[in-house]
Amino acid sequence: MRIFNWEWSTKNGLPHTGIIIGITIITLLLVLTAPVVEMNPQHIYNSGDNLLDFLSHWFIQPEWEYLPKLAGKLWETIEIAIVATALALVLSFPLGILAAINTTPHPLVYHITRNILSFMRALPELVWALVFVSAVGLGPLPGVMALTFVTTGFLAKFFAESMEVVNRKVISGVKATGASSLQILMFAILPQALPDFCGAVLYVIDRNVRAATILGLVGAGGIGYELVSSIRLFYYSRLVLILFSIYLIVTFFDRLSNIIRSKVI
Template sequence: MSLCWPTPSGRPPLAFVGGFLFVVGLLVATSGVVEFSVSSLYSSSGRVAEFFGRLITSPDWSYTPALLAALWETIEMALVATLIALLLSVPLGILAARNASPHPVVYRIARDLLSFMRALPDLVWALLFVSAVGLGPFPGVLALAFVTVGFMGKFFAEHIEVVGDKAIEGIKATGASRVQVIRYAMMPQAMPDFVGSLMYILDHNVRAATVLGIVGAGGIGYDMIMALRLYNYDRLIMIIFGIFVLVALLDLLSGFIRGKILGGHRHAL
């Protein structure tokens, strides 16, 4: 079956073609703002190939214990930050949900607070916390937790706002309080989506924790930036491979946990 546009002629409408060409032309015209050019990309291809060629080297196996320790520190940073964010984002998410918040003013304040928390990237908050409390994994945990509360609270609030009204009306008909309605009507419906978001955020936090060491906030990122600065490609290739294995294992684990939790939830329903 041939693909065609849902128009009488089967061709894309002129408005769409004109809009697309306008956007492409605008991007081409403003590419100089980010110093992007095809000639620069072509001229730097040799240096890129040289860099990746240097990664083809014999790994420094004596670095293995230090690598494992740094990776474990990265995992701990992500887990602790996610746990702290989970404890804080659940009440904030409830207050930021339009159908669960006790008052429109509380809803607006909670929404603005969550927006403020996720306004800046992890690295920026890590820089601020490093300046405040010093170097090490602790400011990295604080930065990850701070940003994660903003995202997780927003996700949780949106999951609550789209729950079905029938269960809520049924619980209200029994004379239940607002807290009981949230506990027995809203939370069970929002839980599957919330678990999926939690697994995604945990995966993101592990990735983010791997680079926070660049600004002195602990994790494997510090070893990576030092290997780059000292041209220790034998260690750099081990760090890259270690991060890849860590993320792949976490992806498998999160998929397994999510399947178990959601499977149990479906059986319970």
């Protein structure tokens, strides 16, 4: 019995000519542009010994005395991520309404809001962290501000796109009852977009936890500075604990988001 049917739905069972040409062009472009990013298989193969040598240092007795300081930095990282996500959620919701074509009060407002959100997402959190560190000084505050700024741009875009793809028949039905614009938003659009909202928020929390781990690189709080310092100073006994703790935190939030998402859906 054939489990997989590899034949295409064409007369000769082969892919369409356009698909073959497209795949060929993409493959040629990838091969031709590989030297630009130094994609040399021989160089990668020869670097394997260096990678194994670096990983071999991880099999070392952890520095257990470092755990109290590590716990404090990890808690700071989690707080940065959660506070930034909460603030971004409050700020992004009204921006998302203005940036959705079916909820914005005017097309001009739609285009202006979309451009603002694009600007907020244009630069990574690390760059904005540098900006806010220069403005308010070192510490977790610039980290919260940087994550809030960028996350607001992402969440507002997610919210707007979720509201734009809702079932228009439901909107028409609510509108036929004489509902106002606010009532249409509350009873026709938001209930349909709620699962997507929750999915976007849970994804952003997971993303912000990972992003907050590197903000300490520029003095914006969190575990990032300890991570980079351990790598540069070859403190492998600390590096093992830092990496494993980051893995545990990210895994915890990933499992938690899956549970919440399944209940919401």
